[in-house]
Amino acid sequence: SSGINAEWPLRPGKEQRLDIMDKAKGDYIIQIEKTNNFQHDYYLETWPSLLNQMQKVEENRVDELGSLLKQKCVLHKNTLPQVEQCIDNMIATCENISSTQDSDLLMEERTMANYPPDHEFIEFGAKPPSNFSTNPSMRKTKKEKSTDCDSALIPLL
Secondary structure: OOOOOOOOOOOHHHHHHHHHHHHHHHHHHHHHHHHHHHHHHHHHHHHHHHHHHHHHHHHHHHHHHHHHHHHHHHHHHHHHHHHHHHHHHHHHHHHOOOHHHHHHHHHHHHHOOOOOOOOOOOOOOOOOOOOOOOOHHHOOOHHHHHHHHHHHOOOOO
16 A cells, blocks of 8 residues: 555545455466476476486487397307308319310210110011010110119219
8 A cells, every 4th residue: 555645535446446456466476486486497407307307208218229249249249250261162163163074074974874776787586685674574665764864863963
């Protein structure tokens, strides 16, 4: 009531409005204080706590990823000597390939095949040569001959 002139009589509605205004002003001050307290709690406690938790999660993620990568590297490192040995063997084998020797072996294999003997003229009624068989069971069928040839083949690399 500091701004109210004493010579003017207060109307009943004016005093009531001043009371409402003072109450609203007090409520406003309380709400500002609550808001400021909430803001301080949020920025000084809640947010830093949240950031700390996020940082811990990120650190755990990075640690776990590092551990997995390390395990992968150890597995590769342990396997590498075997792979390297295989590659060295492949290189040595490639260096030892002799095209001349390989082609000679192939030609030798092909030329050592059992060829049938030359046909000889036999006079009718003459005695057949000693290597000639008249017994049908001694003659080989086409299937038997092809089986013999197949088993004589050497697989090539």
